[in-house]
Amino acid sequence: MAVLVVGSVALDTVVTPFGKADEALGGSATYFSLAASYFDHPRLVAVVGEDFPEEHKQTLRRCNVDTEGLEVRAGKTFRWAGKYGFDLNQRETLSTHLNVFEHFHPRLPGNYRESEYVFLGNIHPRLQLEVLDQVSSPVFVACDTMNFWIENERETLCEVIKRVDAIVLNDSEARELACEPNLAKAARNIQELGCLKVIIKKGEHGCLFFTPHSHFSAPAYPLESVYDPTGAGDSFAGGFMGYLARHGKLDELSIRRAIIYGSVLASFTVERFGVQRLLGLSEPEVLARYKEFLEITRFDS
């Protein structure tokens, strides 16, 4: 089944203690699509400017990403620059130029409207609602968000949360959205907002998945060297949604497996700069790492 993502496509400048990337292909929807492409033919809804390199479009298409929904508008592409110190959990944004992204309104090509799996990347919750209004009968909808929308657009964000099946957010966002430091309680509070499946990413500590009746704890992959954490969360979401769309099942175990595949894709992303590792990745590598996740959690038999 088809997975659709709406989010940003950007040119990223990233500095880490291990190197630098200049105006590289980035953005949440880019990482999502490349990760999802290991399972599906993801449909990308985003906007870029006229300066967006043709080479990046070709990269996306070569990787099995459907770019019909990638709108090109007069103006410049969204640019983001950030810096990581030795503690790669702490990121400093050096500059953000929204450019054409500032006036973005997602418009879905006709065939995209039938998409069964929909991921609302981290954009203004009003735009997330606009996407929901354009899809006819999705089977599974998940959304991402960030502290900025939690603090400034809580009401609209709550409308989104009511209309999605799952929310994917990191631990600090979950605590802030729920006004509750304990993550298990925070998940309950978020469920009370109307979204029953809550996935909380904890970076190097793995990830938690709560339904009203179950709890799942996924480990992190024990990486000894993280080169660039940019896009890890979006790759997680892409692997997660891509796996679900490919297998077309939404029972508890399938969702748990999808979370592990999300963790697998995220663990690869951070091994190199930008999207580099995702581009060179093979399906056997993905499967082998999934099996490693099985091995590192096994204790009973």
Next chain:
Amino acid sequence: MAVLVVGSVALDTVVTPFGKADEALGGSATYFSLAASYFDHPRLVAVVGEDFPEEHKQTLRRCNVDTEGLEVRAGKTFRWAGKYGFDLNQRETLSTHLNVFEHFHPRLPGNYRESEYVFLGNIHPRLQLEVLDQVSSPVFVACDTMNFWIENERETLCEVIKRVDAIVLNDSEARELACEPNLAKAARNIQELGCLKVIIKKGEHGCLFFTPHSHFSAPAYPLESVYDPTGAGDSFAGGFMGYLARHGKLDELSIRRAIIYGSVLASFTVERFGVQRLLGLSEPEVLARYKEFLEITRFDS
């Protein structure tokens, strides 16, 4: 097989936002023994003063703890007072009166010297070595330590580490001992000190276990209410060693299961003040929670 623990038996005064306990039964060896007693008849090596309440000794004996090695010396029992804020990960020590513990030299009763499973609780590494010199042919020795010994007694501590099979420490201690922020790399560095099994506790994020050839990630139990974190780490060690001693196997899966049983006991300890929850715990409750750990980590079948 028999498990022996050396550590502190203390009278603890603890304040949390949820209540207060005054001069309650505490100390690392107490929590260890009570947790281990669900699997074994643990041998306790520690010292108390003449003021140590007879009632506490009876509590330990009633719980299947062998107190022959609990020395009573002229003077007062070790007293510790601490305070937790709403962030229960942060603890403030209000006072420490070592009293008879200050001049403690562990002396093992004759039959203790044959103990197969030995846990060197968090005491001066010189005393840990004294215990090792008194046991004749242990099958499995593990040790705990803390930042104070890492900073002030590194050389002696390294001697201990060379002589144990496993080290159990928390994430900040592992980073400090290894001079390395990445936990996977820190574990490698510690293995190079001579101890091949490294267990790193991460509190609410679970626990990691490294051997030279494998990695295990154990989840934390999703507690919505933690009342008093005191003794969680010692209960973990007690459940871990107690399970190993009971089953007498040291293969990879047995150690992983022991880590889960350690996590089970720790998760119960923090549900009430001090040792209260450990005292009232039943074997079926322990087994049921172990099965919950299985359930919260299952994703493949």
